[in-house]
Amino acid sequence: MSKDPKEGGVCWNCRKPAAAEDNFCRFCGRNLVSFPWYYQHWGIIALTFLALGPFSLVLVWRSPLMSRTARWVYTALAVFITYELVKGCYHTYLVVNDAMNAVLKGQLPAGL
Numbered sequence: 130m131s132k133d134p135k136e137g138g139v140c141w142n143c144r145k146p147a148a149a150e151d152n153f154c155r156f157c158g159r160n161l162v163s164f165p166w167y168y169q170h171w172g173i174i175a176l177t178f179l180a181l182g183p184f185s186l187v188l189v190w191r192s193p194l195m196s197r198t199a200r201w202v203y204t205a206l207a208v209f210i211t212y213e214l215v216k217g218c219y220h221t222y223l224v225v226n227d228a229m230n231a232v233l234k235g236q237l238p239a240g241l
């Protein structure tokens with residue numbers, strides 16, 4: 130997989146043929162020279178942490194700027210971080226649930 134959409138001679142978006150001198154795709158009209166900020170590495174990382182979470186993987190896999198290796202590294206990281214966050218939330222839920230049960234029974238939560 131090439132970073133330069135023109136090298137393969139196809140549009141990064143629709144995969145139809147593109148000439149080396151084309152600035153825009155003749156079929157879908159996408160820009161073949163510069164790419165929107167949300168397909169850049171920094172844009173994807175910012176969106177991941179500010180808004181999208183693991184859903185930003187859609188951008189990773191659509192971005193014409195990502196190498197095959199980069200896509201898999203981002204995917205593995207997203208899966209790992211999501212798993213750790215879910216595990217952390219579940220652990221917190223269990224601790225809070227135990228504490229609430231203790232309070233409802235008129236006892237102080239363990240550790241207080």
Ligand SMILES: [Zn+2]
Binds near residue numbers: 143
């Ligand atoms: Zn196209």
